[in-house]
Amino acid sequence: MLKDKVLSGMQSSGKVHLGNLVGALQNWVKLQDRYDCYYFVADWHALTTGYSTPSVLQESVKDLLINFLASGLDPDKCTIFLQSKVLEHAELHLLLSMITPLGWLERVPTYKEKQQELQDRDLSTYGFLGYPLLQTADIIIYRAKYVPVGIDQVPHLEISREIARRFNHIYRDIFPEPEALLTEFPKVPGVDGRKMSKSYDNAIYLSDTPKEVEQKIRTMTTDPARIKRTDVGTPDLSPVFQLHKVFSTKEEQDEVAEGCRTAGIGCIDCKKVLIKNVLNVLEPIWAKRQELINNPGQLQEIVDKGTEKARKVAQETMKLVREAMGLI
Numbered sequence: 001m002l003k004d005k006v007l008s009g010m011q012s013s014g015k016v017h018l019g020n021l022v023g024a025l026q027n028w029v030k031l032q033d034r035y036d037c038y039y040f041v042a043d044w045h046a047l048t049t050g051y052s053t054p055s056v057l058q059e060s061v062k063d064l065l066i067n068f069l070a071s072g073l074d075p076d077k078c079t080i081f082l083q084s085k086v087l088e089h090a091e092l093h094l095l096l097s098m099i100t101p102l103g104w105l106e107r108v109p110t111y112k113e114k115q116q117e118l119q120d121r122d123l124s125t126y127g128f129l130g131y132p133l134l135q136t137a138d139i140i141i142y143r144a145k146y147v148p149v150g151i152d153q154v155p156h157l158e159i160s161r162e163i164a165r166r167f168n169h170i171y172r173d174i175f176p177e178p179e180a181l182l183t184e185f186p187k188v189p190g191v192d193g194r195k196m197s198k199s200y201d202n203a204i205y206l207s208d209t210p211k212e213v214e215q216k217i218r219t220m221t222t223d224p225a226r227i228k229r230t231d232v233g234t235p236d237l238s239p240v241f242q243l244h245k246v247f248s249t250k251e252e253q254d255e256v257a258e259g260c261r262t263a264g265i266g267c268i269d270c271k272k273v274l275i276k277n278v279l280n281v282l283e284p285i286w287a288k289r290q291e292l293i294n295n296p297g298q299l300q301e302i303v304d305k306g307t308e309k310a311r312k313v314a315q316e317t318m319k320l321v322r323e324a325m326g327l328i
Helices: 018-031 043-050 054-070 088-097 102-106 109-117 131-140 151-170 210-218 239-247 250-262 267-294 296-324
Strands: 005-011 036-042 078-082 146-149 179-182
Touching: 005 018, 005 043, 005 131, 018 036, 018 054, 018 146, 018 267, 036 043, 036 054, 036 296, 043 054, 043 131, 054 078, 054 267, 054 296, 078 296, 088 131, 088 296, 102 131, 102 151, 131 151, 146 151, 151 179, 210 267, 239 250, 239 267, 250 267, 267 296
Parallel strands: 005 036, 005 146, 036 078, 146 179
Antiparallel strands: none
């Protein structure tokens, strides 16, 4: 029995952090046992905002692939590939641009949001405006049924559904309308309390050393009311406790929460428990990362094999698209 296809990717725009691990990679690992999963490094997407820093892109591609595998993705269970090596993505992107109304792209929620967030970059380019169109091509070229997203990202998937629907209406039914595979994405705060992000320089990276991880957690902000050791606090106001909700057991969460409310423990004691649990998660990832770094041939073989498989599926789809559009 054929499994339904799942498609997801991650931009190669910097190092992978705990937020990426918890919000995406750990979920991808679970999905690979249930679905026919395609996971890719979105290096073309990284160019939409990082086109002026190609050296960052090159370093990030390799690091992202290493972290895919170190986090538990199994090339025998899923297809891992590089977006830019499957040129059919670009071809479908071009053909979809012929039928996509400009207004659809301009109304995507993140279009203006990212322009405001990244004011230090010139984003007045078609590549940035057309990001959702390339994203649509990435998804529908594999005729994926599901895309794992959080509930707040469902509106972003709607444009892909609309474009697939429009193509099918104008030509013929080729593309299923991709559905959201709703996923619980825990909030992962950075060391300053804001959302963990490379842009905020507040992240704990999978490539950090144990000493760096420990130092970053020790310097994390906590409940501002706890100035002295004897001050009582409110756990939910502490970014450290938000990380406990992700990495600590329920029993540990209850203990540190009670200790915070009663001043029974200090913030350093609370952080020590978190450091232990984060290191327990990262240690097997670090071991696998080192194995892949020491054996670049193995990494290249896995990516080449996955990319070839992805390319064959994309080529089959593009044959149908060309026929439908009268290009053969």
